[in-house]
Amino acid sequence: MCPSDVAPTNGSENHADALSSPNLSTTHVAIDATTAPSSKSVPTQSNPYAPRYADFLSNTSNFSIIESTLREGEQFANAFFDTEAKIKIAKALSDFGVEYIELTSPAASEQSRQDCEAICKLGLKSKILTHIRCHMDDARIAVETGVDGVDVVIGTSSFLRKYSHGKDMTYILKSAIEVIEFVKSKGIEVRFSSEDSFRSDLVDLLSIYKAVDKVGVNRVGIADTVGCANPRQVYDLVRTLRGVVGCDIECHFHDDTGCSVANAFCALEAGATHIDTSVLGIGERNGITPLGALIARMYVVNPEYIKQKYNLPALRELENLVAEAVEIQVPFNNYITGFCAFTHKAGIHAKAILANPSTYEILKPEDFGMTRYVPIGHRLVGWNAVKSRVEQLDLELSDEQVKDVTAKLKALADVRTQTNEDVDVLLRIYHKHIKAGTLNIGEHSTLDALLQEHKGSKNGNGHLDLPASKKSRVEENGSLVTQ
Amino acid sequence: MCPSDVAPTNGSENHADALSSPNLSTTHVAIDATTAPSSKSVPTQSNPYAPRYADFLSNTSNFSIIESTLREGEQFANAFFDTEAKIKIAKALSDFGVEYIELTSPAASEQSRQDCEAICKLGLKSKILTHIRCHMDDARIAVETGVDGVDVVIGTSSFLRKYSHGKDMTYILKSAIEVIEFVKSKGIEVRFSSEDSFRSDLVDLLSIYKAVDKVGVNRVGIADTVGCANPRQVYDLVRTLRGVVGCDIECHFHDDTGCSVANAFCALEAGATHIDTSVLGIGERNGITPLGALIARMYVVNPEYIKQKYNLPALRELENLVAEAVEIQVPFNNYITGFCAFTHKAGIHAKAILANPSTYEILKPEDFGMTRYVPIGHRLVGWNAVKSRVEQLDLELSDEQVKDVTAKLKALADVRTQTNEDVDVLLRIYHKHIKAGTLNIGEHSTLDALLQEHKGSKNGNGHLDLPASKKSRVEENGSLVTQ
Numbered sequence: 027m028c029p030s031d032v033a034p035t036n037g038s039e040n041h042a043d044a045l046s047s048p049n050l051s052t053t054h055v056a057i058d059a060t061t062a063p064s065s066k067s068v069p070t071q072s073n074p075y076a077p078r079y080a081d082f083l084s085n086t087s088n089f090s091i092i093e094s095t096l097r098e099g100e101q102f103a104n105a106f107f108d109t110e111a112k113i114k115i116a117k118a119l120s121d122f123g124v125e126y127i128e129l130t131s132p133a134a135s136e137q138s139r140q141d142c143e144a145i146c147k148l149g150l151k152s153k154i155l156t157h158i159r160c161h162m163d164d165a166r167i168a169v170e171t172g173v174d175g176v177d178v179v180i181g182t183s184s185f186l187r188k189y190s191h192g193k194d195m196t197y198i199l200k201s202a203i204e205v206i207e208f209v210k211s212k213g214i215e216v217r218f219s220s221e222d223s224f225r226s227d228l229v230d231l232l233s234i235y236k237a238v239d240k241v242g243v244n245r246v247g248i249a250d251t252v253g254c255a256n257p258r259q260v261y262d263l264v265r266t267l268r269g270v271v272g273c274d275i276e277c278h279f280h281d282d283t284g285c286s287v288a289n290a291f292c293a294l295e296a297g298a299t300h301i302d303t304s305v306l307g308i309g310e311r312n313g314i315t316p317l318g319a320l321i322a323r324m325y326v327v328n329p330e331y332i333k334q335k336y337n338l339p340a341l342r343e344l345e346n347l348v349a350e351a352v353e354i355q356v357p358f359n360n361y362i363t364g365f366c367a368f369t370h371k372a373g374i375h376a377k378a379i380l381a382n383p384s385t386y387e388i389l390k391p392e393d394f395g396m397t398r399y400v401p402i403g404h405r406l407v408g409w410n411a412v413k414s415r416v417e418q419l420d421l422e423l424s425d426e427q428v429k430d431v432t433a434k435l436k437a438l439a440d441v442r443t444q445t446n447e448d449v450d451v452l453l454r455i456y457h458k459h460i461k462a463g464t465l466n467i468g469e470h471s472t473l474d475a476l477l478q479e480h481k482g483s484k485n486g487n488g489h490l491d492l493p494a495s496k497k498s499r500v501e502e503n504g505s506l507v508t509q
Numbered sequence: 510m511c512p513s514d515v516a517p518t519n520g521s522e523n524h525a526d527a528l529s530s531p532n533l534s535t536t537h538v539a540i541d542a543t544t545a546p547s548s549k550s551v552p553t554q555s556n557p558y559a560p561r562y563a564d565f566l567s568n569t570s571n572f573s574i575i576e577s578t579l580r581e582g583e584q585f586a587n588a589f590f591d592t593e594a595k596i597k598i599a600k601a602l603s604d605f606g607v608e609y610i611e612l613t614s615p616a617a618s619e620q621s622r623q624d625c626e627a628i629c630k631l632g633l634k635s636k637i638l639t640h641i642r643c644h645m646d647d648a649r650i651a652v653e654t655g656v657d658g659v660d661v662v663i664g665t666s667s668f669l670r671k672y673s674h675g676k677d678m679t680y681i682l683k684s685a686i687e688v689i690e691f692v693k694s695k696g697i698e699v700r701f702s703s704e705d706s707f708r709s710d711l712v713d714l715l716s717i718y719k720a721v722d723k724v725g726v727n728r729v730g731i732a733d734t735v736g737c738a739n740p741r742q743v744y745d746l747v748r749t750l751r752g753v754v755g756c757d758i759e760c761h762f763h764d765d766t767g768c769s770v771a772n773a774f775c776a777l778e779a780g781a782t783h784i785d786t787s788v789l790g791i792g793e794r795n796g797i798t799p800l801g802a803l804i805a806r807m808y809v810v811n812p813e814y815i816k817q818k819y820n821l822p823a824l825r826e827l828e829n830l831v832a833e834a835v836e837i838q839v840p841f842n843n844y845i846t847g848f849c850a851f852t853h854k855a856g857i858h859a860k861a862i863l864a865n866p867s868t869y870e871i872l873k874p875e876d877f878g879m880t881r882y883v884p885i886g887h888r889l890v891g892w893n894a895v896k897s898r899v900e901q902l903d904l905e906l907s908d909e910q911v912k913d914v915t916a917k918l919k920a921l922a923d924v925r926t927q928t929n930e931d932v933d934v935l936l937r938i939y940h941k942h943i944k945a946g947t948l949n950i951g952e953h954s955t956l957d958a959l960l961q962e963h964k965g966s967k968n969g970n971g972h973l974d975l976p977a978s979k980k981s982r983v984e985e986n987g988s989l990v991t992q
Binding site for chain 2: 100101102103104106130134135136137138159181185188189191222251252253254256257258261281282283284285286287288289291292295306307308310311312313316319320322323326354355357358359360361364365366367368369370371372373374375378381382384385386387388389399401404405406436437439440441442443
């Protein structure tokens, strides 16, 4: 389906409704007010990643995060959070700046109920939500805990209606309205979400959302519970829904097929207002949209908006805290904080990065308290990266000489990866003997002999009699640190 | 931009051209021939994840994988592949069934050249490609190695033109045509790709692709070198390009902002024919589209097509091989093979999974040689999952009794996660005493005493005098194995 086929006029009319709707969460309005001038203006050409023309339904610079590490994350295979761990994580999430923290239903167990009350009493900056089945028994327990809002969920797909709760759409709507009106009567926020939305009948879905919008729900939720949705499908569904309801739209995406981040982004493009995340993505099966990944994606669209809302340098510690609590390692390829996220290796990449980091980098490592690395002791190295190291070491070599020593470095690295010390020794010996006239360009066997000689003297406690570098800052893993 | 705004008539006309074009790679045509009836017919309603209406430009059931672990993957921070490792990985990739294996440029180092020749001589089922800069020096070395094709790349964005090679578009086009005609004259495949395509000028891009298509390039490539692209942007660019060239279209996506899998999928929807992957996604920075993730995504669209093309149960070993070679751990949340990919924990999930796995599972674990787990020793457990375990243990309890013992299990799990042995002991003691009349529903303090008594007798070498289960199959991590 073509997105722009979906009620273009209705869409904008409804958006106007939405902006003035009393249903919009206050947090959301607050963000709107503080960021309106920059977030809603046409992006400037200085950010090549932002759309060239503004779309006034898009919320890519105007959204809230519902952080569900303490609800969805508790459904992760390894998770067992005791009260102390929950409180630590809730505080860290609030310090990071997420707008909402979602907790396990107080109906799940007695300890879950007590923990929910304890977290509500912390007085955190983030609003506290709890997540319950669409049932009055659960709702009654939830509203007594002191939460700022209740997230209600029920399965609407034929799969879940048949194999899970066994109820029909009429029953679902009746319970939904009863629960929503009850929670609202307590003066707190309420969200109504379907489960497995992408396998639910579209007409059923829109009917129930329209009905709950009418009784004043604060948000409706779309959930890809099984991780089957794809980005254009998400865009179409959310944009259609945007034309049907005036309330906020929350989205929840599982990552079974690798689309949880892209789906969240497309949902915001289509007009969604709230995205569910968890730290490192922990949740049922392989989890949901990771908080760090969503931050990376949205930072690229509008860095200023993201830097102003969230305490980005705190991300790494937050991830380490949760990883430790559930006994996992942060994945090697984790967004932003993975050990190689800012490592540039190929020769052509390193050359350009050294000239201008924007060539191969769209996230500024310094904004996240991270550092860029350009390792050079490998066979893919180019002479420009070697030249940069030569300059850091305050050695004087012509381009022709740098190309010559690079060829030798590549030959050595073809046998084994060279450490930073190996590289520096090679460069210094080459420099010393080229300057002394005891080595000429292309004399690699002479260079081999000189390296062997040095190795011998080093093993015999000898040291290189060479000037120390003034500018070098060498890291443990043998890399150039370019800032 | 609306996808269907992009030259709908041109699109289909050009697709007709493409289908009859001599430029289509032979591998691709072969796949087309064997799978045409199922892949191009309108998907049946039995697969709720496939589009309801067929799009004849979409290649989601008609694509090839260019596996770049031995090229892009060599640019991963930790990677150093010696000849033996490269050969092992190449064989495993070919056995898995990838259509192409891409290798590091033979111009990178002498060992790279020798390894390229060695892999070409293995006679693998996969075609062998090498990846070079757009330069005659590199091309001359490449065509002598015995490869089936050469992938040529040059940066076209203003960033790279300014800070990397410093050449203008006229120069780029001239070199491209020279290299393409040279490689073609050797009777092997040639691809021309821009680098950083999503920050290149659209008119420049389309002009150069049109020109190289005219001189008979086999494929043009789009590369999101910095990981900034988003799915709808990818869809628009590929669909536009599909209307401009008749040759195949290859796409390469970095994962810096979490969209590499979704972008690959949207590229195929728009008419791309080849996707670049690497095992576990290893590559520059945090890498590219992971092979396993692409498989998960495409399996959901058309399981039969994927099962027929690739040896899915071999995926896990292939990933372990590469993880070991580059000294990383497979991420906890890895697609398909991560330890928790098929673990279902929340009560409502477990209940439905036990009734019908399709409720919360879109990948069949058995197709990948994996197993499903439903752990029950935690506070989120529901009584239906406990009932299932009761039946596996051949115990007879009424629903009311199961609900009662579930309440006790949740209370115990509120203090600490219960192992599978803990759960079984609880269920057996409860069953024994309920049947003997020495315990009644709700008498949880009596049950506590009985559990303590058992614990004492166990420490004193006592054993439970209870019938062994007939049907249970208990795994190490204390879970129900439901198949």
